[in-house]
Amino acid sequence: MRADVRFMQGNEAIVEGALYAGLHFYAGYPITPSTEITEILSERLPGTGGKFIQMEDEIASMCAIIGASLTGFKVMTATSGPGFSLMQEAIGYAVMTEVPSVVVNVQRGGPGTGLPTSVAQGDVMQARWGTHGDHSIIGLTASSVQDAFLMTVEAFNLAETFRTPVILLFDELVGHMREKVVIPQPGEIEVVERLRTSVPQGTNYHPYLVREDGRLPISDFGGVHRYNVTGLVHDMWGFPSSDPKVAYDLIHHLVDKLEHRADTIAHYKEYFTEDAEVLLISYGSSARSALHMVEDRRKRGVKVGLLELQSLWPFPGETVRKKCEGRSHVLVVEMNMGQIYQEVKKAVSKPEKVFLANRFDGVFISPADILRLLNVIQGKGV
């Protein structure tokens, strides 16, 4: 079979990945730089028998996909900065009610309205802690258009496996960049389907009774099991409860189901890491400049390597700690004031060896920007 090779924008690849994974319902609201996702899906979804709706705002978009997911379908919404802020309450609702859902945030400069058309990675911590209360979440990212496709498929797989919202934290550069993409044939990469309950009709179904493996088989709205879903702390029936034991167990379950699996959920790529004395850690479009700089230095015999993180949340702390062991320096490259830098410092045994190369002025971080810092930490001056 001939490979399906195309040339497309990151935002288009996100759409292709979502459709490959079985997206059926999409709700969205236009916002730069993610609008193309909403536009393209408005045309593609009815053509595949799927559902598209343009809602009145991002709050409504997030709520609508949760409602749709409960009827048994794979769902997604996409937004950028300010819209992502508006979605936070409903993202927390999806965490609490364990409704599979995928949220794309094509990051732009912030805070406030910020820099709508500029590249930034300032929403990393918001993806983790944007909604209130103790919780855990999955956050994935990508540095190329091909990986934007693959990580979108993976986002759906993880959302279904763990019954959680998954944040796809792309950035403006990856969203708008055009590159070659190979679309896999159907069945070529795994697509996870929803785990449904095997409890027969007429037998009590406990929608929030956690299985031994931490999973919760679901029953679709419209099916034979009628149950309650609430954003309040709830018992195994899905009915509100203020029993401290119920609250304790529920919060533990919500956090543990992801945090205890952080290093199995982890996705990352390694370049020249084996003998690297200086390890760069980067993600998203910044990783492109980091890789460029690494390849360039390698030609001159400098032992540098790159760990590209593709999953940011839950933070793969154990993986990062192991990869940083024995390096002379670790250099985190990102386009914010050090959001992943702080996580890396927490994870490693020698935090004083961790440095930050960053930009947060709307300008794409260049290999030269990173090299300047590398020279400083290696004592070569500016």
Next chain:
Amino acid sequence: MAVKDYLRQRFFPQIWCPGCGHGIVMANMIRAIERLRLKKDEIVVVSGIGCSSRMPGYLDFHTLHTLHGRALAFATGAKMSHPKLTVIVPMGDGDALAIGGNHFIHAARRNMDLTAIIMNNSIYGMTGGQSSPMTPFGKKATTATSGTIDHAFDFVGLARGAGASFVARTTTYHAKEMIKIIAKAIKHKGFAVVEVMSQCPTYYGRKNKLGSAVDMMKRFKEGTALIGSKKKAKHPDLIERGIFVDEERPEYSTSYLELIERLGNSTTY
């Protein structure tokens, strides 16, 4: 079936105060569903936050208790992804028209087949009696101790102006009328809204010295009149009850299914 056959009695007693009107609305909504012979498995009830929004938990349907003001947005997703479901949305006046005001007008504009039942008790009950967008001018609340200087929405005018294709009003005093109106609203193919004037003796009644629940219900009897009735003609200040709007207009999920067919495709539902 009896009303109790539609209830999850495991979760009783319910949380409402003695004399609250919301139980009357719940029972009459059940009677309307019974009258329409709808199957329990085909009904989804979606609510937001507030006293009235606790209703779904007690009902033996597919029930979704969501975020403050957002019930219609969740309901829109459920209905559009699975249009064969009957989706009913019980709401409070603050929930529907303050924090949820934007979702309310857009749901009305789209004309998706949802039934919104707005229990209007003129106050925020769950948080202890603050003024709502339906608190009449001059009436007291914990955030308007000298009487509110805010003006209340004209509910019927708002719903009609936003494009709702079915708009009605009734009260907890008029139980039989309420059953008939809710049944018609559920049957209506399009966005249907029913305002049910409901009493909150605990906060609104006490703050405004309106007496007991029975006294408040008597006020609903005396203070309202059927649309076009002699009583209304004689006393123009009375609040009108009945069906204000009942029009046929393209329904959103039907239009969408037609779009899929036009493109030569089919869908799961």
